[in-house]
Amino acid sequence: MPQLLAAKLARVREYLQREALDAVVVSRIDNLFWLCRADTHVGLNSEAGVAALVVTAEAATLVTSNIEAPRLQQEEFAVFGLPLVSFPWFEGSTEAALAPLLAGCGAVGSDTPAPGRQLVNLAPLRYRLFEPELTAYRALGHEVGAAVGQVARELQRGETEFAVAGRLSAALLTREVTPVVLLVAADQRLRAYRHPIPTAQRIDERVMLVAVGRRQGLTVAVTRLVSFGPLSDDLRRRHAAVTAVDAAFIAATVPGAPVASVFAAGVAAYGAQGYPDEWQLHHQGGATGYAGRDYRATFQSTEVVQPGQAFAWNPSIAGTKSEDTILALESGPEVISASPDWPLLPAEAGGVRTARPDWLVR
Numbered sequence: 001m002p003q004l005l006a007a008k009l010a011r012v013r014e015y016l017q018r019e020a021l022d023a024v025v026v027s028r029i030d031n032l033f034w035l036c037r038a039d040t041h042v043g044l045n046s047e048a049g050v051a052a053l054v055v056t057a058e059a060a061t062l063v064t065s066n067i068e069a070p071r072l073q074q075e076e077f078a079v080f081g082l083p084l085v086s087f088p089w090f091e092g093s094t095e096a097a098l099a100p101l102l103a104g105c106g107a108v109g110s111d112t113p114a115p116g117r118q119l120v121n122l123a124p125l126r127y128r129l130f131e132p133e134l135t136a137y138r139a140l141g142h143e144v145g146a147a148v149g150q151v152a153r154e155l156q157r158g159e160t161e162f163a164v165a166g167r168l169s170a171a172l173l174t175r176e177v178t179p180v181v182l183l184v185a186a187d188q189r190l191r192a193y194r195h196p197i198p199t200a201q202r203i204d205e206r207v208m209l210v211a212v213g214r215r216q217g218l219t220v221a222v223t224r225l226v227s228f229g230p231l232s233d234d235l236r237r238r239h240a241a242v243t244a245v246d247a248a249f250i251a252a253t254v255p256g257a258p259v260a261s262v263f264a265a266g267v268a269a270y271g272a273q274g275y276p277d278e279w280q281l282h283h284q285g286g287a288t289g290y291a292g293r294d295y296r297a298t299f300q301s302t303e304v305v306q307p308g309q310a311f312a313w314n315p316s317i318a319g320t321k322s323e324d325t326i327l328a329l330e331s332g333p334e335v336i337s338a339s340p341d342w343p344l345l346p347a348e349a350g351g352v353r354t355a356r357p358d359w360l361v362r
Contacts, residue, residue: 002079002080004130004132005035005036005080007130008034008035008125008130009035009055009060011125012024012026012035012055012122012125013055013057015120015122015125016055016056016057016109017057019109019118019120020107021107021108021109021118021120022056022057022105022106022107022108023054023055023056023101023102023105023108023109024054024055024108024109024110024111024120024122025052025053025054025098025102025108025109025110025111025112025114025117026052026053026054026055026111026122027048027049027051027052027053027094027110027111027112028047028048028049028111028112028122029041029046029047029048029049029217030047030123030126030217030290030291031111031122031123031126031290032049032051032053032217033216033217033218033290034125034126034217034289034290035053036053036076036077036080036082037216037217038051038072038076038077039076039216039217040068040072040076044178044180047112048112050064050065050067050068050072051063051064051068051072052064052094052098053082054098054101054102056105059083060082061082061083061084061085061101062077062082062083062084062085063084063085063086063087063094063097063098063101064084064085064086064087064094065086065087065088065089065092065094066086066087066088066089067089069084069086072084085097085101095114123290123291123294123295124303126289126290126294127287127289127294127306127309128306128307128308128309129289129308129309129310129327130308133218133308134308134327136215136216136218137218137220137310137327137336138327138336140177140213140215140216140218140220140336141220141325141335141336141337141338142336142337142338143172143175143176143177143213143215144172144175144177144211144213144220144222144325144337145220145222145324145336145337145338145339145340146175146339146340147168147171147172147174147175147177147211147213148168148171148209148211148222148224148339149224149339149340149341149342150171151164151167151168151171151209152209152224152226152339152360153360153362154167155167155203155207155209155226156203157203157204157228158202158203158204159202159203160198160199160200160201160202160203161184161185161186161189161196161198161199161200161201161202161203161207162184162198162199162200164184164198164203164207164209165182165184165198168182168184168209168211169182172211172213176215177213177214177215178213178214178215179211179212179213179214180212180213180214180219180292181210181211181212181221181292182198182210182211183195183196183197183198183208183209183210183211184196184198184207184208184209184210185207185208186201186202186203186204186206186207187201187203187204187205187206187207189201190206190207190208190319190320191318191319194281194282194316195282196208203228204228205227205228205229206225206226206227206228206359207225207226208223208224208225208226208321209223209224209225209226210222210223210321210323212292217290218289218290218310219288219289219290219291219292219325220288220312220325220336220337221285221288221292221312221314221323221324221325221337222323222324222325222337222339223314223321223322223323223324223357224339224342224357224360225239225320225321225357225359225360226359226360226362227359227360227361227362228362229361230361231359231361235319235320235359238275238317238318238319238320239317239320239322239345239358239359240273240345241270241273241274241275241317242273242315242316242317242320242321242322243322243345243347243356243357243358244269244272244273244347244349245266245269245270245273245315245317245322246313246315246322246323246324246347246356247269247347247348247349247352247354247356248265248266248268248269248349248350249262249265249266249269249284249285249313249315250313250326250333250335250349250352250354251265251333251348251349251350251351251352251354252265252266252349252350253305253311253313253326253328253333254305254328254332254333255305255306255307255308255309255328255329255330256304256305257304257305258301258303258304258305259286259287259295259297259301259302259303259304259305260297260298260299260300260301260302262297262305263284263297263298263299263301264299265349265350266279266284266313266315267279267284267299269349270315275317278315278316278317278318279315281316281318282314282316283296283314284296284297284313284314284315285297285311285312285313285314285315285323286301286311286312286313287303287309287310287311288310288311288312288325289309289310293312305328306328307328307329307330308327308328308329309327309328310325310326310327310328311325311326311327311328312324312325312326313326320359322356322357324336324337324338324356324357325337332352333352333354335354338357339357342357342358342360343357343358343359343360343361344356344357344358345357345358
C-alpha cells in the first residue's frame with residue numbers, strides 16, 4: 001500500500017477513535033480524491049462519487065457497481081491494492097453491498113447523509129497537505145495560471161462570454177485540467193455581478209475571466225482582467241484598492257493564525273482603502289484544496305490556518321477583483337497560480353511584500 005495512502009488512512013482511523021466510531025463510509029468525490037487520488041465523478045455537479053470506501057480500524061474496502069468497477073480498478077485504484085466489492089447495477093445496490101462490510105459495527109459514520117449513520121465532516125483531515133500534494137499543487141497552479149493568462153491574451157473584442165468560456169475550457173483540458181468553475185463578465189456585467197456565469201454578451205471594453213481547475217482532486221482558483229484601452233482613473237483606484245485588500249488577506253494567512261483574524265485583516269483593509277462596505281457584497285474566499293472552498297471565512301470562523309494548507313482569497317470591489325491560490329507555509333505565503341509575464345502591482349501588508357495581478361491592457 002503506498003505510503004501516502006497509509007498516512008491518510010491513519011488520519012481517518014485517528015478520527016474514528018476520537019469520535020468513537022467503528023467505521024466510516026466515504027463516498028464524497030473530494031474525500032475520495034484526497035484519500036486515493038481517485039476520480040470517481042461522472043457528472044461534474046455531483047458531490048457523491050460512483051464508489052464508496054469503507055474504512056474500519058483493520059481494513060479499507062471499495063464498493064461500486066459492475067459499470068464502474070473495470071475503470072476504477074484499472075485506472076484509479078490499481079496501485080493501491082485495496083479490495084473491491086462489485087455488485088450488478090440491475091439487481092444490487094451500494095447499500096446491500098455495504099451491509100456485510102458493516103456487519104458487527106456499532107456506530108458508523110458517513111460523509112453523505114444515510115439512514116442509521118452519523119453524518120461526518122472529513123474535510124479538516126485534508127487541510128494539512130503532505131509534501132507530494134504540495135508538489136502536485138504547485139504544478140497544477142502553474143498550469144491553471146498559464147491557461148487563464150493565455151486565453152486573456154488571445155481573446156478578441158466582439159467575442160461572446162460563452163466563446164471565452166469555451167476558450168478557457170479548452171485551454172484547461174489541453175493541460176489535463178478539468179474546469180469545474182468558469183465565470184466570464186464583459187463590460188456592464190462585470191460591475192453588476194460578483195458571480196457572472198457566461199452569457200451571449202459580447203466584449204466591448206473590458207472582461208473578467210475566472211476559472212477553477214481540478215487535477216487529481218486538487219483545485220486552483222484564478223481571476224484575471226483584460227481591458228481594451230486605458231483604465232479610467234476611478235477603475236484604477238478601485239483595482240489598486242482591491243489588490244491592497246488581497247495583499248492583506250495573503251499576508252495574514254500564516255500557520256497558526258485564527259481564520260477569523262485573517263478575515264478581519266482583509267475587512268480592515270477594505271476600510272483603509274476607502275471601500276468599507278464592499279466586503280459585504282461578496283464572500284471573500286477561504287480554505288481550498290480538494291474543494292472549491294472547504295469553508296468560507298467570516299468573523300465567526302473557528303478554524304486555524306494549518307501549515308501546508310491552501311487558500312484562495314477573492315476580494316472584489318464593483319468592477320474589479322483579485323484572486324489567486326496560495327499555500328500557507330512556515331516560510332510565508334506562496335502564490336502558486338501566477339500567470340507568466342502578467343502585469344503586476346507591488347503590494348505590502350503586515351510586513352509581507354507581494355505582487356498582485358494588474359489589469360492586462362491591450
